[in-house]
Amino acid sequence: MSKQYLTTHTVDDAHITDIFSLAATPRTLLSASGSSTLHVHDTTDPSFPLRQSIPDAHKLGCHHVCTSRNGLYAASAGFGGEVKIWELNKETGDWSSGGEITGPTIKPGEVWAIALSEDGGYLASTTNDGRINVWDVADQSKAKIREYETGSAGSGSFGMCVDLSRDGKFTASGHQNGSVYVFNNDTGRILYSLSGLAKPVRAVAISPAGTRVAAAGDAGIIAIYDTKHGEHVGNLTGHSSWITSLDWSDTGEYLLSGSMDGKVKVWSIERSVCVATHSETDKALWAVRWLPKTGRSEMFCTAGANRSISFYREATGS
C-alpha cells in the first residue's frame, strides 16, 4: 500500500544559493546554504514564513546545520571550518549565539558533518582523516571529550556524515570509502565496522529506538543494520542516483531519503518497500527532513540546488 503525500507549500528562493542542510525543531525549520546567513522558518504557519534570519553566521557559507531533539539547541558548521552553537530563547522564540568551538583542538577544515545529542549537551563531528570527535558543548569550555579513530591514526577515510542515537549510547559515522562505523559512547570504543556499501556513504541515521542504523550514498542503496549485533538486516533499493540525506520518522516506521536527481522517497521499514516518491525538481536534493509531528498529519520537507524548500503533508484517507 502506498502513501500519499501532497506538496503543501514551496518557499521559493529560500536562500540565494544552494541549500545544503536542514534541521527541524518542534516549531521551526533551520536552513543553511552557500550564503553566510542562516534562516529560521516558522513551521506552525501554513505559509512557512521566515521567522528569523541570522546574518554572517558563516562567512564562506554553511554546509551542515543540526538541532537537538528537545529543540533548544542548534549547531552549524561552515566551509571555513568553524562550528557555532545556537541557543533558543524560550521566551522570545529567537535563536542567539551560544558560542563557538575554538581552541587548539580544532583546526580549519577539521569539522565536516555534525550531530547534536537529544539534550544538546554533546556534539559529534567528523574530520577529513576519518576521526569522529565528541564535544561537551554544554560546558563553557566546549572541550573535546572523545576522539574515535577509524583506520590507522590520521589516515582514516573522510567522514561524510554522522549521527547520535537519541539515548546518547551510540555514534554512527559514514565515510568516503564506504565504511560505516558504530561507536559505543559509554566505553568510547568502536562497536561495529559495517561493510556493504563500498561507495561513499553520504548519510547515516540511527532509528529513534536506537535499534537500527540506516546508511546510504553513492551506491544508491539504503543499507539497514541492527545495532544489537551489527548485522546487515536489509537493503532498500529504488533510487537511481546518489543518496544524500536520510531521516527516520518519529515512530521509526518510515525512513525518508533524498537523492541527487531531485527525488525524495518514503520507505516502510516493516515491509522494506518504497511507499512514496516525489520530486519538485530534477536538481540535487541536499537535505530531506521530517517535521516533528505536532498533531494533524505527518510532514516532511526537502531542499537543495534549486534553492527552494518544499513542504509535503500526508494526504488523509478521506
Place this chain on the structure above:
Amino acid sequence: MDQPTGHRTIREARQIIIRPVTMTTSAGTVVSRIESILEAILDCVAQGQELSIDFVSNRSGSGNSPQTVRFPGRTAVEATKFARILLILQLAHDALVSGTVLTKRHIFYQHQGLFVRQRTVDELVDNLASALNVRRDDLNIVASSKGVFLGPLSIRLQDSTVIGPATGEVVRIFTRNNYSLPFSYSNAKGYPDMLTCSFVQLIRFNCPHIPIFVLADYDPDGLNILRHYRLKSEIVSEGFTAPAIRWLGIKSQDLLERESRLDMLRIPSPDSLQLLEGQSSRESTGSKTSISSTECREPISALTTRDRNVAVGILKKLVDSGDDSTAVELGRELQVMLMMGIKAEIQWLDEAGNLTEWLDTKIGQLLLGA
C-alpha cells in the same frame, strides 16, 4: 653485505644496455631502437632469464655511472622502476607509430599509481631520451603543453619573425626567446604564466570577434586557474569593452548529469566494487590495465585534504572579492565540489562520452545563448 643467496641461482643473466649510439632523429630509427629493446626483454622473459637494463646516461648531472635495473627486481623499488621504464618505452613507441604526441603530464595522470610524482616521469623520460641519444621530442613526448596554440593564426614577433599558422602541428610559442617579457613565472600546476595571460589579452583586445572559452579540470586548481583568467583579466580591462572569457566547464552540473545517475553507469558486480579512494586501490586497478593502454583511468577521484584546503583558500579570496558574478559562480561550484567530495579531470569527459561532441554541444550552447 651479502645479498640473499636465493636470488643468485638464476641460470643465465642477460644484459640489455641502453647506451648512446649515433645521434639519430628519424622516427623510424627511434621506433626500431625501442622495438629491439622490447624484443630483447620479451626474449628474456620467454626464456626465463634474468635481464637487466643498463642506462648509460650522458647527462652531465647524473654522471656517467650506469644505472642497472633488473627483472625480476631484487626489491619493490627496482620492480617499480622496471615497470616505469617499460611503460614509457611502450608509450613512446605507440606515440611514434601512431604519430601522436604525448605530454609528460598526460603520462603521469594516466598512471599516477605507478609514478606517484610528476617528477619521476620527467626524470625517466629525460634519462631514456638521453640514453637513447635522442631529444625528448624525438620520443614524441613533450613537456606539459602549457602555452600551446593551434589554429589558423600567425603571430608576428617583435623581431619580425612569424610563428604559425599552426594548422596541423602544435607550435609552442613560448620556447622562442625573442618573444620576451620582463619576467615570467610558470608552474607545473597549469596556472597561466604571464606570457599566456598576455597572449590571451592580446587576442581579447585585438580580435574581439574571437570568443574565448576556458575548459578546466573540475578541481580546486582548475577553478583557480579560471579565476586567474577571469578575475585578473577584468582588472586589466577596466574601461575597455572586450568579450568576456567564458567558462565551458567542467562544472558540477556536468558531473551530476553523468556521474551520479546510477542507470548510466556500468554497475560492477558487488565483489568487484572497490573503493574510489586511496593509493592501494588505485594501484590494484592500475595493475589490471594493459600496459600499452593510453586510455584514461580514474578520471574521477575523491578530494584530498589538500584539495579541500585549497578550495577553502579560494573561497576566502572569492568572498573578499565581492559580488562579482564570476566570483559568485565560482564560489558556488567550489562549495558543491566540497559537498560532493569529488573532482574530475578533463579526460573524464572522454571517459564518460566523447570530448569532441561535448565541446561542440557546449560551445554551441554558449555561442547561441550569448
